[in-house]
Structure formats: structure tokens, C-alpha cells
Amino acid sequence: MMALRDTLLCVVFAAALPMGQIMFKWAAIYNERLDGPLILRLIKNLPLIGAFSWYGLTALLWFYILTRVPLSQAYVFSILGSALVPLLAWALFKEPMSWRFALGYALMLAGFVVVMQAQGKA
Numbered sequence: 001m002m003a004l005r006d007t008l009l010c011v012v013f014a015a016a017l018p019m020g021q022i023m024f025k026w027a028a029i030y031n032e033r034l035d036g037p038l039i040l041r042l043i044k045n046l047p048l049i050g051a052f053s054w055y056g057l058t059a060l061l062w063f064y065i066l067t068r069v070p071l072s073q074a075y076v077f078s079i080l081g082s083a084l085v086p087l088l089a090w091a092l093f094k095e096p097m098s099w100r101f102a103l104g105y106a107l108m109l110a111g112f113v114v115v116m117q118a119q120g121k122a
Helices: 004-031 038-044 046-066 071-093 099-121
Strands: none
Touching: 004 046, 004 071, 046 071, 071 099
16 A cells, blocks of 8 residues: 555646646647747747746656656556546636546546555555
8 A cells, every 4th residue: 555645746746747738738829929930939938948847847756756656556646637637628728528528537537546446455
């Protein structure tokens, strides 16, 4: 069974990943307002620089987690992050979400619960 601190670190990581995706989406929206060649737009795109910086910090957190938790146990938490991205896209950017899409993500979350329970009994 994973220690509480390690579980919390994995939950923070799972929340950090979708935040990075949201930052990349904001950067893409911001990029549409910029003029000039692509390379200059990339340099001037502060949300994009922020998104890459966020991913760098997230990678450091992931590295730290892997010094404490087996990959097979830690990676399961990425399911939580994957499920948050479409929910945030729907809430923040008004992107469409069908009931089938929502059902698929609910099944992913159910799978997360099953795997976590199995790991607790291992």
C-alpha cells in the first residue's frame, strides 16, 4: 500500500498534467492574436513559455515521485489527469462533450478505482 504522502504527491501530479494542457490551449488561443513569423510568435507567446515551464516543473515532480513509488503504481494516477482534461476543456473553453464521451471517462475512473484497490491488496 502506498504511503499517504506518496499518494498525495501522485494526486498533485495528476492535477498538474491537465493544468499544463489548459495552459497550452490558452497559448494556442493567444497565438492567434500575434502577428509575424512563427518563430517570433513562439518567442512572444508568454502563455506558451509558461506552459513549457509548468511541464518542466511537472517533470521534476514526476522524477521525485519515481524515486519513492514504483512506476506501475504511480502511473495509474495519470488516468485521473486524463479524465480532467476534457472536463476542463468543456468548462473553460465550452468544448462539446457527448454523453458517450462522459461515459467513457467515467469508465476510466472506475478502472482507476479497481486498479487502486488491487494495488492495496498486493
